Amino acid sequence: MCRLPLPALAALLAVAPLLLPEFTITLLNYIGLYAIVAVGLVLLTGVAGLTSFGQAAFVGIGAYTTAWLTTTWGWSPWLTLLVGLALTAMIAFFLGFITLRMGGHYLPLGTIAWGISLYFLFGNLEFLGGHTGISGVPPVTLFGWELKSGRDFYYLIWLVVLLAIAAISNLLDSRVGRSLRALKGGTVMAEAMGVNTPHAKIVAFLIAALLASVSGWLYAHLQRFVNPTPFALTQGIEYLFMAVVGGIGHVWGAVLGAGLITLLKQWLQDWLPQLLGQSGNFEMIVFGIAMVLILQRARDGLWPVILKQLPARHEKRQVATAEILPKRPLAAANSVLLEVHEVSKNFGGLVANNRLSLRVAAGEVMALIGPNGAGKSTLFNCISGVAPATDGEIRFIGERIERMPSRDIARRGMSRTFQHVRLLGQMSVLENVAIGAHLRGTQGVLPAALRLDRAEERGLLAEAARQIERVGLGEHMFDAAGSLALGKQRIVEIARALCSDPCLLLLDEPAAGLRYREKQDLAELLGKLRNEGMGILLVEHDMDFVMGLADRVVVMEFGEKIAEGVPESVQRDPRVLEAYLGGVD
Amino acid sequence: MDLQILLLLGQDGITNGAIYALLALALVLVFTVTRVIFIPQGEFVAYGALTLASLQTDKVPGTVWLLLGLGIIVALLDGAKLLRERRYAKLPPLLIANIGVPLIAAAGLFAMPPAQLPLALQVLIAMLLVVPLGPMIYRVAFQPLAGASVLVLLIVSVAVHVALIGLGLLFFGAEGSRTPAFTELSFELAGAPLQGQTILVVVASALLIIGLYFFFERTLYGKALRATAMNRTGARLMGIPPALAGKLCFTLAAAIGAFSGILIAPITTIYYDSGFLIGLKGFVGAIIGGLASYPLAALGAILVGLLESYASFYASAFKEVIVFTLIIPVLLWRSLSARHVEEEEE
Numbered sequence: 001m002c003r004l005p006l007p008a009l010a011a012l013l014a015v016a017p018l019l020l021p022e023f024t025i026t027l028l029n030y031i032g033l034y035a036i037v038a039v040g041l042v043l044l045t046g047v048a049g050l051t052s053f054g055q056a057a058f059v060g061i062g063a064y065t066t067a068w069l070t071t072t073w074g075w076s077p078w079l080t081l082l083v084g085l086a087l088t089a090m091i092a093f094f095l096g097f098i099t100l101r102m103g104g105h106y107l108p109l110g111t112i113a114w115g116i117s118l119y120f121l122f123g124n125l126e127f128l129g130g131h132t133g134i135s136g137v138p139p140v141t142l143f144g145w146e147l148k149s150g151r152d153f154y155y156l157i158w159l160v161v162l163l164a165i166a167a168i169s170n171l172l173d174s175r176v177g178r179s180l181r182a183l184k185g186g187t188v189m190a191e192a193m194g195v196n197t198p199h200a201k202i203v204a205f206l207i208a209a210l211l212a213s214v215s216g217w218l219y220a221h222l223q224r225f226v227n228p229t230p231f232a233l234t235q236g237i238e239y240l241f242m243a244v245v246g247g248i249g250h251v252w253g254a255v256l257g258a259g260l261i262t263l264l265k266q267w268l269q270d271w272l273p274q275l276l277g278q279s280g281n282f283e284m285i286v287f288g289i290a291m292v293l294i295l296q297r298a299r300d301g302l303w304p305v306i307l308k309q310l311p312a313r314h315e316k317r318q319v320a321t322a323e324i325l326p327k328r329p330l331a332a333a334n335s336v337l338l339e340v341h342e343v344s345k346n347f348g349g350l351v352a353n354n355r356l357s358l359r360v361a362a363g364e365v366m367a368l369i370g371p372n373g374a375g376k377s378t379l380f381n382c383i384s385g386v387a388p389a390t391d392g393e394i395r396f397i398g399e400r401i402e403r404m405p406s407r408d409i410a411r412r413g414m415s416r417t418f419q420h421v422r423l424l425g426q427m428s429v430l431e432n433v434a435i436g437a438h439l440r441g442t443q444g445v446l447p448a449a450l451r452l453d454r455a456e457e458r459g460l461l462a463e464a465a466r467q468i469e470r471v472g473l474g475e476h477m478f479d480a481a482g483s484l485a486l487g488k489q490r491i492v493e494i495a496r497a498l499c500s501d502p503c504l505l506l507l508d509e510p511a512a513g514l515r516y517r518e519k520q521d522l523a524e525l526l527g528k529l530r531n532e533g534m535g536i537l538l539v540e541h542d543m544d545f546v547m548g549l550a551d552r553v554v555v556m557e558f559g560e561k562i563a564e565g566v567p568e569s570v571q572r573d574p575r576v577l578e579a580y581l582g583g584v585d
Numbered sequence: 586m587d588l589q590i591l592l593l594l595g596q597d598g599i600t601n602g603a604i605y606a607l608l609a610l611a612l613v614l615v616f617t618v619t620r621v622i623f624i625p626q627g628e629f630v631a632y633g634a635l636t637l638a639s640l641q642t643d644k645v646p647g648t649v650w651l652l653l654g655l656g657i658i659v660a661l662l663d664g665a666k667l668l669r670e671r672r673y674a675k676l677p678p679l680l681i682a683n684i685g686v687p688l689i690a691a692a693g694l695f696a697m698p699p700a701q702l703p704l705a706l707q708v709l710i711a712m713l714l715v716v717p718l719g720p721m722i723y724r725v726a727f728q729p730l731a732g733a734s735v736l737v738l739l740i741v742s743v744a745v746h747v748a749l750i751g752l753g754l755l756f757f758g759a760e761g762s763r764t765p766a767f768t769e770l771s772f773e774l775a776g777a778p779l780q781g782q783t784i785l786v787v788v789a790s791a792l793l794i795i796g797l798y799f800f801f802e803r804t805l806y807g808k809a810l811r812a813t814a815m816n817r818t819g820a821r822l823m824g825i826p827p828a829l830a831g832k833l834c835f836t837l838a839a840a841i842g843a844f845s846g847i848l849i850a851p852i853t854t855i856y857y858d859s860g861f862l863i864g865l866k867g868f869v870g871a872i873i874g875g876l877a878s879y880p881l882a883a884l885g886a887i888l889v890g891l892l893e894s895y896a897s898f899y900a901s902a903f904k905e906v907i908v909f910t911l912i913i914p915v916l917l918w919r920s921l922s923a924r925h926v927e928e929e930e931e
Contacts, residue, residue, distance in 0.1 A: 047735075049734075049736065050736075051736055051740065052740065095913075098916045098920045099915045099916055099918075099920065101920045105622055105735045105736065105739055105876075106872075106916060106919075108622075108736070108739055109622065109868065109912075110912065110913075110916055112865065113865070113868075113909040113910075113912040113913075114613050114870065114909070114910075114912075114913070116862070116865065116905065117905065117906050117909035117910050120901070120905040120909075121906050124902040124903055124906070213768065234747075236749060237743055240740065241744075242741065270602045276755060278754075278755065278758070279883075280751075280753060280754045280755070280759065281754070282751050282754070282755060283750040283751075284748065284750060285747075285748050285751035286744070286748045287744075287747060287748075288744045288745060288747035288748025288749075288751065289742070289744075289748050291724050291740070291744035291747075292725075292741055292745060293738060295730065295737055295744070296726075296729050296730060296741075297740050299737070300810055332636065404598075458652050517765070518625075550919060560847070579608075
């Protein structure tokens with residue numbers, strides 16, 4: 001994560017009102033208000049890969065709640081802030097609950113509909129003043145200081161902006177942050193590492209909605225007046241534009257985008273009607289076209305462009321040492337870890353696995369081999385809960401798991417790698433591997449945002465570093481995972497799996513793309529893990545690698561098991577020879 | 586409420602519902618083929634209606650300038666590619682189609698006052714001015730992003746919508762327009778008046794839906810679109826270019842949108858931004874169909890129309906609130922009945 005010289009910036013912001021004219025202060029106030037909303041969208045869209053066009057409606061909830069409660073009931077603004085947040089949280093939770101379980105586009109569609117609906121509701125409810133709105137909202141009082149002027153309010157707004165940015169940056173650099181960032185790479189990997197992805201998505205949506213609500217509260221007390229117009233869908237769309245223009249992956253991009261769009265809008269609103277000889281919101285034409293161009297040409301927005309101009313920063317290139325995390329008790333040697341009994345998996349009419357059975361014991365390497373399309377990866381997906389079996393029974397350490405989601409299976413001590421590597425290419429190897437340690441930490445959103453999670457975080461990162469050293473990728477620890485050769489990315493996946501302290505490891509073609517020497521190192525590592533008592537189930541095509549390493553081999557063809565036994569006997573089995581080399585006529 | 590009002594409202598609801606159904610079909614078509622959630626669908630409704638209205642009041646509709654502008658951009662983009670690839674023979678047809686035709690259309694509009702022309706010809710001209718905008722927008726905004734995620738395509742879609750709304754205001758002004766009815770016929774049904782225009786809308790929508798059915802079932806291009814909707818990669822391997830499929834379905838969507846606009850222009854006053862809400866109501870219908878099923882989408886859209894009509898009688902101020910809140914129970918139902926398998930986008 002990028003860290004700007006925050007103190008310098010804060011000082012600059014602090015003296016600004018003393019030097020700048022009223023109009024500029026007003027603009028800065030609005031930029032701040034918009035930036036708060038846009039920071040939430042960075043988390044939601046840039047980090048978690050979800051989108052909402054209805055953020056303006058959440059701003060409206062915050063603004064209308066406080067306006068109504070303070071004017072009609074005379075409540076204190078500080079109390080109404082909490083009420084507004086609670087109301088926002090409830091609505092966001094409900095909307096998220098019903099849309100987030102479906103495809104990613106249902107949330108934006110749902111928020112469009114709800115944004116329109118709320119706008120018309122504000123405009124038609126008598127007690128909220130209809131389209132004229134509510135006036136006479138009292139100012140906020142802070143320790144006896146009435147924030148009446150825009151200059152006074154400026155400090156409150158920018159304090160909130162800086163706090164929001166600090167909190168979100170902290171959050172992203174934590175266990176929860178990694179799980180949110182993992183969402184963008186698809187839910188399968190995150191779930192396999194134990195992340196509760198529906199929960200993570202709702203968390204991202206809630207945080208974004210709450211930030212919007214705070215912005216609305218500030219707006220109401222800055223303006224001392226609310227009406228429905230600023231909470232219409234158009235404004236919701238503009239918030240998203242701000243975040244995208246500034247740089248959807250960067251918190252500071254939100255501030256940049258809010259500033260640019262606000263200034264540009266100001267300027268275009270003066271200038272375009274003169275040019276076109278009519279009045280109207282013509283700046284939207286420019287914004288719309290600019291948006292299409294940005295998404296086509298520079299999807300990461302403007303902030304990365306600015307970062308490139310700055311001198312390279314010195315990142316901390318060291319992982320602090322910490323005590324070794326507690327490990328799970330070892331299973332008794334040779335006890336059965338995994339028992340697959342008559343498992344079938346159908347895809348429509350296609351039977352990918354047909355009544356397959358196998359066992360893996362602690363301290364054993366079991367290899368699953370067979371021609372392409374034999375159903376090996378499908379079986380892996382059944383065992384790890386990625387795609388549940390159609391029929392049959394799977395026991396893991398004595399417990400039935402065939403109907404569990406993969407995160408629950410992961411919690412019980414099974415970890416896996418994927419045939420098609422699932423890493424987050426832009427994140428460092430260290431952070432990728434640390435995702436594997438997700439279940440070994442417990443700190444949630446609040447401790448992460450407030451940096452109360454550092455002790456645990458040190459432990460998790462130290463563990464990740466240890467596993468990276470163990471698989472021999474120490475020199476790449478801080479490189480972006482996507483920059484590594486494919487073979488090495490597979491090894492990163494193994495480190496990530498090891499980071500969860502598993503007792504059973506599922507490896508899908510770990511040696512593919514490795515050089516001879518690297519394969520020997522991998523075999524040595526797996527042998528060591530076996531000696532420590534770990535069970536390993538592996539799919540692999542390299543027969544030298546398999547036969548040299550495996551204790552037992554299961555051979556599959558067309559979804560069925562055709563042979564099982566020690567490598568020597570399997571190699572002589574006529575059915576196996578036929579499957580691999582064709583029949584001898 | 587007596588029977589008369591009940592029938593009158595039902596009539597209204599079905600008329601609007603028929604339009605929403607057409608739009609819902611177009612939205613499902615565009616989404617399944619290109620994965621674009623086509624928010625600007627509604628702008629084609631407004632452009633169609635307002636272009637016709639401009640023609641009838643002897644103004645040169647602004648859409649012709651948009652057509653020319655987009656045509657020039659398409660010609661530049663595709664022309665540069667043709668020059669790079671040295672396929673000079675393809676240049677003249679490209680230039681004629683994208684720049685020549687809009688220029689002739691503009692010249693024709695200045696030369697001949699369209700208000701004098703018969704209605705059918707005016708409708709034809711309006712369609713010819715608006716429909717080509719569909720494939721042009723696909724070429725300029727979406728084709729370069731064909732591989733992007735649904736989310737990015739959706740944001741682009743919203744951006745295009747915003748730009749088109751602004752342009753609509755520029756072209757047609759803030760005042761609304763209503764075109765004269767296509768037919769003055771009127772019947773009586775159980776004591777309630779039945780307008781000829783209403784029958785026209787329902788019959789035209791039904792014919793269009795049947796026409797679409799035959800297009801998809803019986804023609805090569807229709808089958809190509811269905812194949813692309815089912816499996817983009819597979820269709821591509823069978824020689825169906827994704828860009829062609831994209832342009833084709835945007836043409837259809839634009840045609841359906843503009844035609845819907847022309848159909849309802851005599852019934853309601855259309856403003857430059859009216860299309861958005863109309864299109865979104867089509868969306869609510871399409872979402873009822875899970876953005877995948879045509880018959881469910883059409884039924885859902887008619888339901889939206891009826892709900893809107895009765896809501897406007899009981900609580901007219903809350904009409905839009907009720908219609909758009911309908912999406913919540915629909916989403917809830919779909920979410921609870923959906924299987925927990927999520928598509929992986931890679």
